[in-house]
Amino acid sequence: xENCLFCxxxxxxxxxxxxxxxxxxxxxxxxxxxxxxxxxxxxxxxxENVHSIRGEDEKIAKDLFSAVSKIVREQNxxxxxxxxxxxxxxxxxxxxxxxxxxxLGGVKMGWNPV
Ligand code: 5GP
Ligand code: ZN
Numbered sequence: 001x002e003n004c005l006f007c008x009x010x011x012x013x014x015x016x017x018x019x020x021x022x023x024x025x026x027x028x029x030x031x032x033x034x035x036x037x038x039x040x041x042x043x044x045x046x047x048e049n050v051h052s053i054r055g056e057d058e059k060i061a062k063d064l065f066s067a068v069s070k071i072v073r074e075q076n077x078x079x080x081x082x083x084x085x086x087x088x089x090x091x092x093x094x095x096x097x098x099x100x101x102x103x104l105g106g107v108k109m110g111w112n113p114v
Pocket of ligand 1: 030096
């Protein structure tokens with residue numbers, strides 16, 4: 001989609017530090033990491049957020065979670081643990097309106113969303 005930051009990153013128009021790619025999704029390091037490991041996992045299809053997934057697009061969720069399994073294994077996060085975050089809409093703190101899963105790890109996290 002035009003003027004979408006993550007579509008531009010996936011098209012190679014904006015550089016990123018790629019950590020994973022398959023036919024359905026891509027993952028790269030967050031430009032402003034909030035933890036020692038902070039990866040953004042993005043579907044190649046442009047969908048805004050979880051609640052805009054419809055019908056045949058439901059495969060996107062399945063594809064994303066199978067990529068999560070592979071990435072956390074590759075990043076050695078399985079044993080130590082990790083956190084998945086999906087921000088949606090204004091109150092959720094979403095700033096890029098192309099669905100993405102934050103994969104955070106490398107530190108013991110607290111629970112204080114505001
Ligand atoms: P959101 O706030 O929408 O959940 O997450 C958007 C994320 O994208 C933020 O954590 C932000 O740091 C990251 N981000 C913004 N611009 C860029 C960029 O140009 N490159 C990369 N790799 N990450 C970005
Ligand atoms: Zn997009």
